[in-house]
Amino acid sequence: AVAGCAGRLHSQAMVALAGQAERLSASPARLRRFEACLRLLRRLADGGGSGDLGRLCDSLLAVLRTTAAFALHRGNPEMCVDLHWRLANSYSHTPSLRLTYLRNMAERHAEAGHLSEAAFCVLHQAALTAEVLRVRGEHPNGYEAFAGLSPNIEQFEQRFGDDLPQEERDGCSPEGLADLIQQAADLLARAERYELVAPCLRPALAFHEARRDYARQAALYEQCAAACKAVGSTRGKRFLETFYRVGLYGDLFEEKQVFVYKEPGLTRLAELADRLRAVYEARFGADKVTMLTDSGEVDDTKLEPGRAYVQITYVQAETSEADGSSRHFVLETPFTRSGERHGSVEDQWRRRTRLTAEAAFPTVVKRLRVIRSEHEDLSPLAVAVLELRAAAAKIRSAAEAEPPDMKRLQMVLQGCLATQVRGWLSSCFGIHARILD
Numbered sequence: 001a002v003a004g005c006a007g008r009l010h011s012q013a014m015v016a017l018a019g020q021a022e023r024l025s026a027s028p029a030r031l032r033r034f035e036a037c038l039r040l041l042r043r044l045a046d047g048g049g050s051g052d053l054g055r056l057c058d059s060l061l062a063v064l065r066t067t068a069a070f071a072l073h074r075g076n077p078e079m080c081v082d083l084h085w086r087l088a089n090s091y092s093h094t095p096s097l098r099l100t101y102l103r104n105m106a107e108r109h110a111e112a113g114h115l116s117e118a119a120f121c122v123l124h125q126a127a128l129t130a131e132v133l134r135v136r137g138e139h140p141n142g143y144e145a146f147a148g149l150s151p152n153i154e155q156f157e158q159r160f161g162d163d164l165p166q167e168e169r170d171g172c173s174p175e176g177l178a179d180l181i182q183q184a185a186d187l188l189a190r191a192e193r194y195e196l197v198a199p200c201l202r203p204a205l206a207f208h209e210a211r212r213d214y215a216r217q218a219a220l221y222e223q224c225a226a227a228c229k230a231v232g233s234t235r236g237k238r239f240l241e242t243f244y245r246v247g248l249y250g251d252l253f254e255e256k257q258v259f260v261y262k263e264p265g266l267t268r269l270a271e272l273a274d275r276l277r278a279v280y281e282a283r284f285g286a287d288k289v290t291m292l293t294d295s296g297e298v299d300d301t302k303l304e305p306g307r308a309y310v311q312i313t314y315v316q317a318e319t320s321e322a323d324g325s326s327r328h329f330v331l332e333t334p335f336t337r338s339g340e341r342h343g344s345v346e347d348q349w350r351r352r353t354r355l356t357a358e359a360a361f362p363t364v365v366k367r368l369r370v371i372r373s374e375h376e377d378l379s380p381l382a383v384a385v386l387e388l389r390a391a392a393a394k395i396r397s398a399a400e401a402e403p404p405d406m407k408r409l410q411m412v413l414q415g416c417l418a419t420q421v422r423g424w425l426s427s428c429f430g431i432h433a434r435i436l437d
Contacts, residue, residue, distance in 0.1 A: 035064060062090045075282050078367050081105065085365050092158060095132050095168050099125055105364060110187070116240070116362040119187035123149060123200070124364060126180040127157045130203070132172040135160050145203050149196055150325055151360050178207045189227055192238050193362070195324055197227035236401060242267045243329055245355060245370070246276065247311040249298050252284050256300070258370040260315065260329055260357050273312050284308050295333055315355065325360035350378045
């Protein structure tokens with residue numbers, strides 16, 4: 001009974017705040033007084049040993065701060081989506097509100113043509129709905145039924161206990177879950193993520209099998225077959241996304257931040273640079289923004305005060321073969337021991353930087369914060385070996401295609417030959433001489 005009262009209190013308080021958060025955030029003085037009251041209540045809760053009340057205060061504070069941030073970032077679409085996602089996570093104990101924010105995010109993404117992000121917003125809705133149904137005894141696995149589609153499901157969804165209020169349980173149904181699964185599968189197909197369509201539809205198939213709805217089963221099996229055929233017919237021809245590391249530096253930003261941005265198709269670096277320049281010039285002023293063209297480490301002590309610095313670098317994703325997700329990214333920067341960026345082949349080193357994002361792409365947002373960077377320096381010999389392996393992989397890929405991609409094979413072979421004529425022999429001689437020395 002006590003757990004049920006705590007869950008009901010949390011749910012009702014969050015619903016009440018959701019209706020007042022925007023009005024409170026519009027008045028800085030009122031917002032400060034309300035936050036001060038919550039912080040005082042938080043301290044009293046800590047002193048009394050009330051963990052549930054303390055967590056509720058933390059959730060209310062997070063909602064207020066996130067809502068207040070919308071006014072500052074209205075011109076930044078990526079930041080606005082991030083804020084919506086933060087609010088959705090603040091309402092993690094209130095399924096009805098979390099579903100509302102996820103639904104709004106899916107609609108925004110679909111209107112903007114971000115179909116992968118829209119699909120994963122719907123998948124999170126489906127996982128949340130399944131979890132509520134599990135509490136009601138109407139689903140065997142809850143959100144875990146969708147964990148194989150993305151590691152983010154396991155990371156951001158959670159188990160609900162018996163203290164979930166009745167009003168939160170009543171808003172979900174098995175029919176609604178089947179509809180959400182169908183929406184997600186349709187969006188995944190439109191986003192050309194064909195490998196995920198069949199796994200996505202499996203829970204819906206189980207639902208229709210239990211009801212002996214053979215017409216719906218037939219339609220879903222046809223959709224699965226079409227997706228599987230598309231995997232083979234589009235292999236090597238899909239360009240789903242391009243990834244860039246974006247660093248935000250300078251004291252005009254609240255803090256130094258580094259993100260990985262997911263851009264559609266073959267988006268060029270210049271396109272992203274123009275868009276981000278426009279966003280931050282609108283916020284800080286045209287004379288306050290500098291786009292850094294060097295991809296190396298940024299020395300904060302050399303930055304001019306009162307300016308915003310944006311650094312954009314192409315990165316390559318390490319994609320999981322299990323679910324096609326990407327959480328780790330690699331960029332390589334040339335350098336020499338003498339301090340120059342470029343030198344002779346036998347002097348050319350390369351610094352490989354491996355970035356780890358806070359979650360995995362594709363997900364409900366278009367950018368993710370970098371939480372870890374690891375560096376490794378590669379010697380000239382290691383660089384030469386890696387380039388040889390990369391060239392061999394390209395040749396193998398073109399030769400083993402069905403049918404063989406003769407045009408691509410010719411281009412790769414010509415490139416290898418040109419590289420050999422210009423530098424591979426001298427590289428071999430130079431590295432051999434270094435070894436002898």
